[in-house]
Amino acid sequence: MPWIHLSTTRALTEQAKAELADEIGHLVEIIAGKFHQKTMIRIDDACQIYRGGELAPCAFMETRIMIPNDWDQQVEYVDQLYDLFERKLDLDRNQVYFNMVEGPSWGSRGSLHRTGG
Helix, strand or coil: CCEEEEEECCCCCHHHHHHHHHHHHHHHHHCCCCCHHHCEEEEECCCCCEECCEECCCEEEEEEECCCCCHHHHHHHHHHHHHHHHHHHCCCHHHEEEEEEECCEEEECCEEEECCC
């Protein structure tokens, strides 16, 4: 179950957030073993994000996954996200940042699980 958290300076309607979340959820399926239906997505819009001490139009997105995945799949995923954010958020690639986090453990179904265990 991937956890995705997007923060952007762009203000979005609830419909725009839902559409963006749906498209992100479908893109996560580029990563083997990840599914749209199991992906949790939080979108924080109209954030005040500073770069160099000044407010800047930008976005930051973190994707957390438990099981390490193929590097090339992660690259394709992020490349597709850049295209999506250019279209939906009107942000240039140099205004968008991503972080892929692979955790060794994950709590779900009432228990804590380890990668490979």
